[in-house]
Amino acid sequence: MKKTVNQKAWFLVLPVLLLVGFSAVIPLMTVVNYSIQDTFGNNQFFPVGLEWFEEILHSERIHDALGRQVLFTSIIMAIEIPLGIYIALQMPKSGIWASVCLVLISLPLLIPWNVVGTIWQIFARTDIGLLGHTVAAMGIDYNYSQDILSAWITIIVMDVWHWTSLVVLLCYAGLQSIPSAYYQAAKIDQASRWNVFRYIELPKMMGVLLIAALLRFMDSFMIYTEPMVLTGGGPGNATTFLSIDLVKMAIGQFDLGPAAAFSLMYFLVILLVSWVFFTVMSNIDKEEG
Amino acid sequence: MARITLSKLAHSYVKDPKSDKDYALRELNHEWEDGAAYALLGPSGCGKSTLLNIISGIVTPSHGRILFDDIDVTFEDTTDRNIAQVFQFPVVYDTMTVQQNLEFPLKNRGKDAKYIAQRVASIARSIQVEDILHKKARGLSADQKQKISLGRGMVREDVNAILFDEPLTVIDPHMKWELRTQLKALHKELKHTMIFVTHDQTEALTFADKVVVMNVGEVVQIGTPQELFEKPAHTFVGYFIGSPGMNILDVEISGNQAKLFDANVELTQNYSGLKGKLELGIRPEFMTLCEEGQGIKIEITRIEDVAHHKIVRARYDNKDINIIVQEDVVITKTMNNMTFDMSKVNIYENSWLVEGEKI
Numbered sequence: 001m002k003k004t005v006n007q008k009a010w011f012l013v014l015p016v017l018l019l020v021g022f023s024a025v026i027p028l029m030t031v032v033n034y035s036i037q038d039t040f041g042n043n044q045f046f047p048v049g050l051e052w053f054e055e056i057l058h059s060e061r062i063h064d065a066l067g068r069q070v071l072f073t074s075i076i077m078a079i080e081i082p083l084g085i086y087i088a089l090q091m092p093k094s095g096i097w098a099s100v101c102l103v104l105i106s107l108p109l110l111i112p113w114n115v116v117g118t119i120w121q122i123f124a125r126t127d128i129g130l131l132g133h134t135v136a137a138m139g140i141d142y143n144y145s146q147d148i149l150s151a152w153i154t155i156i157v158m159d160v161w162h163w164t165s166l167v168v169l170l171c172y173a174g175l176q177s178i179p180s181a182y183y184q185a186a187k188i189d190q191a192s193r194w195n196v197f198r199y200i201e202l203p204k205m206m207g208v209l210l211i212a213a214l215l216r217f218m219d220s221f222m223i224y225t226e227p228m229v230l231t232g233g234g235p236g237n238a239t240t241f242l243s244i245d246l247v248k249m250a251i252g253q254f255d256l257g258p259a260a261a262f263s264l265m266y267f268l269v270i271l272l273v274s275w276v277f278f279t280v281m282s283n284i285d286k287e288e289g
Numbered sequence: 290m291a292r293i294t295l296s297k298l299a300h301s302y303v304k305d306p307k308s309d310k311d312y313a314l315r316e317l318n319h320e321w322e323d324g325a326a327y328a329l330l331g332p333s334g335c336g337k338s339t340l341l342n343i344i345s346g347i348v349t350p351s352h353g354r355i356l357f358d359d360i361d362v363t364f365e366d367t368t369d370r371n372i373a374q375v376f377q378f379p380v381v382y383d384t385m386t387v388q389q390n391l392e393f394p395l396k397n398r399g400k401d402a403k404y405i406a407q408r409v410a411s412i413a414r415s416i417q418v419e420d421i422l423h424k425k426a427r428g429l430s431a432d433q434k435q436k437i438s439l440g441r442g443m444v445r446e447d448v449n450a451i452l453f454d455e456p457l458t459v460i461d462p463h464m465k466w467e468l469r470t471q472l473k474a475l476h477k478e479l480k481h482t483m484i485f486v487t488h489d490q491t492e493a494l495t496f497a498d499k500v501v502v503m504n505v506g507e508v509v510q511i512g513t514p515q516e517l518f519e520k521p522a523h524t525f526v527g528y529f530i531g532s533p534g535m536n537i538l539d540v541e542i543s544g545n546q547a548k549l550f551d552a553n554v555e556l557t558q559n560y561s562g563l564k565g566k567l568e569l570g571i572r573p574e575f576m577t578l579c580e581e582g583q584g585i586k587i588e589i590t591r592i593e594d595v596a597h598h599k600i601v602r603a604r605y606d607n608k609d610i611n612i613i614v615q616e617d618v619v620i621t622k623t624m625n626n627m628t629f630d631m632s633k634v635n636i637y638e639n640s641w642l643v644e645g646e647k648i
Binding site (some may be wrong): 187199203204 | 345347366367372373376377378380382383384385393398438441
């Protein structure tokens with residue numbers, strides 16, 4: 001096919017370029033700008049090259065925060081994905097109870113993040129919180145503001161409570177799209193419950209599970225509000241995840257240069273992991289095809 | 290394999306059925322012979338799927354009994370009935386290979402590996418999928434998938450019946466014919482009882498030894514394709530089967546004299562004691578178009594040439610009628626009369642076929 005050449009057509013791309021420029025590129029460039037400069041105040045900056053990046057790469061503090069972050073994300077994904085699948089499988093397929101379940105399951109997703117933090121902050125207090133007081137009354141040594149294990153358990157339980165619903169909803173949608181003939185065929189073939197899950201439900205849910213896992217990875221890797229409200233990163237630095245550390249560095253210590261370098265690398269890590277994750281998952285999908 | 294007996298079987302989705310209208314399936318007594326191929330034919334919503342679901346055990350009938358050989362299975366679960374079903378769209382286990390798909394029903398029943406390998410090999414040969422045994426089922430075409438879901442049913446030697454729920458719906462036209470031929474061959478080879486639900490008369494007539502025609506929850510006729518064609522038991526069958534369907538004309542009868550709208554014809558049989566609404570049925574294939582004055586005058590509206598013959602569309606007594614004319618016949622302006630092959634005429638009283646006495 002012969003295409004018409006008209007250089008004026010470039011003007012049609014302009015609005016998008018402007019939009020992307022103002023919404024993403026220019027803000028990002030200011031961060032890039034900070035990451036290669038230093039200042040002694042008075043709004044006077046001088047270039048330092050890649051010094052900040054080197055510092056961040058070798059910083060033990062950042063390594064620890066990254067370690068905590070990876071541990072946290074791994075734990076909550078290992079809990080939320082299987083639990084979400086399990087709950088979705090147990091939910092009624094139709095009728096009034098299906099709607100009731102859906103509404104109840106969706107509730108945690110509708111609560112603002114800092115409110116979730118506040119709810120659990122109070123709920124888990126040993127003096128006035130229902131949960132905290134009950135656990136303490138049972139003779140268990142529990143105090144999320146002083147004990148590292150307690151703090152971690154509380155944050156993980158909170159995240160599971162808050163976000164498993166998302167996995168449930170996505171899996172439920174995947175399950176609903178399976179025609180009843182598949183279950184009928186499985187009955188005729190005398191397939192066990194496990195085989196029905198393994199060969200019918202799981203393959204049909206793979207698409208939505210991929211999205212669920214990706215969303216949970218990104219969100220949990222960037223988590224800030226809830227642990228900030230609940231523990232403020234403590235006790236000590238025990239629950240200081242990457243975002244919390246970044247905010248401390250940028251606003252608490254006003255180390256703009258290192259914080260900017262940190263932001264960029266943080267962003268690249270998420271981008272890289274998401275990309276690898278997505279590529280690997282969709283390749284598995286293709287190979288099977 | 291088994292003989293399937295339906296005894297006073299009826300089904301209503303309504304709790305307290307009062308009139309016939311409340312029944313999705315009206316009372317029915319029938320025996321499906323062991324090893325025969327049946328087709329359940331009827332328009333959408335005539336109850337054929339309900340009947341199939343009752344046989345497969347998805348639906349428990351509200352009235353009556355269903356027996357496999359002499360065992361009552363009315364309340365038995367699908368799992369225990371030992372039937373196979375091929376659905377409207379292909380149901381295969383996507384992540385398994387073709388071979389694993391075929392092995393699956395046998396593995397679940399705990400058969401030994403040697404027996405499984407031998408059965409799978411033999412079925413793969415029958416349904417001609419030997420060359421794709423190690424492919425994942427996901428990437429296959431619709432007709433290959435349908436073959437595999439059929440193979441999964443046939444791999445069990447002791448299967449009581451194979452049920453087909455409009456299995457060719459999603460298949461390309463040129464593959465339909467081939468699959469149907471293969472099905473027919475498989476039936477001859479393996480002698481399973483097969484029940485094939487369809488709303489396509491060609492499918493039904495080419496596949497089945499016997500065709501069960503249904504309409505609004507009722508079985509109107511069970512017969513061989515030839516019986517359905519020559520002696521439709523109900524005007525619905527006459528109309529539904531055949532392309533175009535049977536011509537139905539209002540008639541008054543005394544003895545062997547039939548009075549049509551403006552003409553009289555002599556029947557080959559004597560009729561007496563007929564009371565209800567009378568109709569004369571004649572297939573377009575058994576009518577001839579002839580010169581003016583040689584038969585009954587009709588008003589031709591259109592002539593369609595459909596390759597191997599012509600269909601003459603005409604009006605008579607304010608009704609549409611169709612006549613099939615051989616391709617080599619030249620239709621002139623003066624050819625506007627019709628005659629019937631009187632031995633192929635059927636008489637209907639209140640839509641049901643009545644037989645007269647031979648003269």
